[in-house]
Amino acid sequence: MNFLDFFREHNDKIIDLLKELVMRESPSADKAAVDALGAYIADQLKNTGAQVEVFPRREVGDIVYAAWNGSAPGKPILLMGHIDTVWPVGTLANMPLWQHGMRLYGPGSLDMKAGIALIITVIGLLRQHNQLPHRPIWALFTTDEETGSQHSRDLIEKVALNAGLVLVFEPATEGETVKTARRGMARYRVYVEGRHAHSGREPEKGVNAIHEAARQVLRIAEWDAPEQGTSVATNLISGGTAANIIAPYAEFLVDMRFTRCDEEERLAALINDLQPVHAGARLLVRRLVGRPPMERDAQMIRTFAQCADLAGSLGLPVAEELTGAGSDANFTAALGIPTLDGLGARGEGMHAENEHVIVTSLPRRAALLASILQHWQMDEKET
Numbered sequence: 008m009n010f011l012d013f014f015r016e017h018n019d020k021i022i023d024l025l026k027e028l029v030m031r032e033s034p035s036a037d038k039a040a041v042d043a044l045g046a047y048i049a050d051q052l053k054n055t056g057a058q059v060e061v062f063p064r065r066e067v068g069d070i071v072y073a074a075w076n077g078s079a080p081g082k083p084i085l086l087m088g089h090i091d092t093v094w095p096v097g098t099l100a101n102m103p104l105w106q107h108g109m110r111l112y113g114p115g116s117l118d119m120k121a122g123i124a125l126i127i128t129v130i131g132l133l134r135q136h137n138q139l140p141h142r143p144i145w146a147l148f149t150t151d152e153e154t155g156s157q158h159s160r161d162l163i164e165k166v167a168l169n170a171g172l173v174l175v176f177e178p179a180t181e182g183e184t185v186k187t188a189r190r191g192m193a194r195y196r197v198y199v200e201g202r203h204a205h206s207g208r209e210p211e212k213g214v215n216a217i218h219e220a221a222r223q224v225l226r227i228a229e230w231d232a233p234e235q236g237t238s239v240a241t242n243l244i245s246g247g248t249a250a251n252i253i254a255p256y257a258e259f260l261v262d263m264r265f266t267r268c269d270e271e272e273r274l275a276a277l278i279n280d281l282q283p284v285h286a287g288a289r290l291l292v293r294r295l296v297g298r299p300p301m302e303r304d305a306q307m308i309r310t311f312a313q314c315a316d317l318a319g320s321l322g323l324p325v326a327e328e329l330t331g332a333g334s335d336a337n338f339t340a341a342l343g344i345p346t347l348d349g350l351g352a353r354g355e356g357m358h359a360e361n362e363h364v365i366v367t368s369l370p371r372r373a374a375l376l377a378s379i380l381q382h383w384q385m386d387e388k389e390t
């Protein structure tokens with residue numbers, strides 16, 4: 008079967024499902040809205056013959072898991088996507104779903120409802136045409152990627168550990184290639200404890216936490232090392248109680264990005280070692296969230312080479328790219344599971360008002376997924 012022709016012929020199916028998904032708004036923080044979308048997705052999955060399981064979450068939307076060919080031999084291919092978006096309910100009123108030529112606009116369309124539509128439609132069509140390979144295929148639809156995946160990381164790791172290949176359907180790069188490296192992220196909160204005093208009557212009795220924080224912020228800024236792919240920045244700060252009181256406390260958040268695990272360790276040691284400049288001040292450092300980097304290691308190079316072969320034989324672009332931002336692929340890659348990311352649609356405007364999908368990219372991405380499902384050879388070391 009010529010997958011490209013096949014999916015071009017059936018692109019309306021992918022687009023129709025994508026529109027349905029965009030119409031169901033699903034901001035990470037709105038559990039009811041995300042659950043409504045999750046229930047719709049679970050129904051669509053059942054229509055493709057999947058065994059569906061729902062993993063309840065208290066604070067965020069429930070996670071939907073699907074499996075096909077459960078009894079088939081071999082290690083499963085795990086398809087991953089997040090169904091939450093950064094857009095609050097009601098966004099559609101100002102940022103409506105509309106198609107203009109080959110561009111389909113709408114909140115969450117690119118990041119990453121197009122990826123979800125691809126997974127479900129490709130498997131549904133392959134099965135309908137007796138082309139679904141007899142191998143185990145799993146899919147995991149998570150609900151809090153945009154807020155750091157704190158409520159899904161455990162499950163992602165548990166499921167991925169049993170997979171032989173993980174494909175993540177974040178948007179494709181501009182060149183419609185795959186992502187083989189992502190920077191990791193760590194976010195820290197530094198709480199500075201000072202001592203309050205009236206700034207007119209007895210300022211000498213106080214310890215100014217804002218002054219202390221300011222010194223620490225500048226010290227931390229020096230860890231920035233763009234030449235090695237590291238960036239360190241304080242982007243949020245607060246403190247003090249009133250204009251005439253020596254600030255008794257301050258706190259700020261530090262955002263760190265890095266391409267290698269050893270760099271993450273180096274930065275962690277630095278921030279945990281911070282010493283107050285003013286002897287009367289106290290610093291409390293806490294790591295809030297983080298994602299390990301997805302490194303372009305030997306395994307990643309092998310995994311990409313096989314993907315490139317399949318893309319090449321379809322006549323699709325064969326290239327890899329690295330990206331500064333993280334995704335759930337960072338977790339699975341850090342476990343040592345072969346992982347490729349950016350298998351979703353091409354488009355523009357992630358997290359921006361012009362967010363849109365280039366719908367002509369969908370059949371190409373569908374063909375690549377179908378080809379991987381049919382032809383992927385599990386890494387010898389992994390099986």
Ligand SMILES: [Zn+2]
Nearest residue numbers: 118119152177
């Ligand atoms: Zn995303």
